[in-house]
Amino acid sequence: MSLKIYNVLSRQKEEFVPLTPGKVNIYVCGPTVYDFSHIGHAKTYVSFDVVVRYLRFLGYDVLYVQNITDVGHMLDTGEDRILKKARQTSALPMQVVETYTRAYFEDMDALGVRRPDISPRASAHIPEQIAMIEQLIKEEHAYVHDGSVYFSVASFPEYGKLSGRVVEELEEGARIAVREDKRHPADFALWKKAEPEHILRWPSPWGEGFPGWHIECSAMSAKYLGDTFDIHGGGIDNIFPHNECEIAQSEAAHGAPFARYWMLTGSLTLDGIKMSKSLGNTMSIKDALARWRAEAIRTFILSSQYSNPIDFSDEAIEAAYKGWQRIWGAVSLTREQLRHAAPGEITPDVMAMLAVTREQFIERMNDDFNAPGALAVLQDLTRQVNGLINEGGPQTQGTLAAIDALFRELGGDVLGIVPDREEGGADAEREDGLVRLLIDLRNRARANKEWATADTIRNSLKELGIVLEDRADGTIWKLG
């Protein structure tokens, strides 16, 4: 069975056939760096992280580009949001940009999101954007008015094909501000003339100004991925106008199809309400990471299909965390057993079971990256491994190593929820040694039926976040 992707452009699931066999070029709309990233960003970027990880798992040579918007993203007051932040914090605009770009990568790193191959900044691609605008003017898809340049929606009949919007209806909409300088209310800015107080400015054929928000994605995706590329991703909330404008600009300028598959992630609500800067009900990734470990957040996000909306709540993420603990418990148990397992080959039964698991996992992921289904497969594996180790007696090195390898491959490499080892930094080994020493002392007490001493050690460790579990074959510990 081959990979199928739900293509928003065609509104149906399609078999994925890359432009160039074996290679996938993918572009995902990145963040505007004027504030800390929130858990909505986490949903989108964790989702695409898994998409890219899975494509690589399948053997594709993936080139993943994700922009950093550091200019041109305006508020409806006409003020650039980065300039606004700079003014509020008495900082230079590029200081603001640098601060939040770094914070964004820190957050993504902490969430286990692998970095894109290229993270181009809008401000570093002004010449490319100007060149593209000139091309659009030449092709009569854009016009100049008083130092600004607008894209003419009327010149591109397919405008609206992604979002299902119809230009005529937009015209009637009362919510689109009619600007004197636009020929059509739906026309959008490619280049804006900079007023004297606007610090972020560049020279252009039309005078000093700055690029419109949409053009960066068109210019930078073309530069790094080509006029036509395989997958374009982003959050569903940007389908209109942003994504629609990208398509119009790119296809009008290049005379070639833009992205072939459009994948858009569902929005995230917080306690049932849409999270937005204007409403003020946001939760930053840093806040979330202070309360839950990254794997719990990833598991929560991957518990529903990427295209569906999800609601973030304490109950929901707690349930996801408990579910993750089951998987992690089986992985830890496997690795613990592996420390002193007898040499030996993998048994045929286990080999067959692992092969079926791997097959089912791939089947689920091939169905439009069905991560929830893939998680269910890992839960089945978890149940079988627990049964095998707890009831099936001691397992050989070969068996345990194969189980561990499969967890690493599917849960680790693809989903990013099974770490190579429990975190603990440089002191991890020392900590492990100390805990094992305490376990040894406690077990001597238990042998003498000194239950009070044994329980004191266990309870004290629990307060430090270390949980002991007495098994028939020995005591193991884990972080609670």
Added chain:
RNA sequence: GGCGACGUGGCCAAGUGGCAAGGCAGAGGUCUGCAAAACCUCGAUCACCGGUUCGAAUCCGGUCGUCGCCUCCA
């Protein structure tokens, strides 16, 4: 008003024509010094109405409801 998603057991959620995955919570059991973990067992006619079909959660029509977008937002 327009566009688009969605409504599956207490909660989350997979499943696009053929006996309804998985997780969380709950109940009972096994194991255990106790605990924890684990394992076993137990639960849904899939919002409602009508239609197509031998057969529908899945297709079609309608009703009700929730959410997102249309203005900055991943």
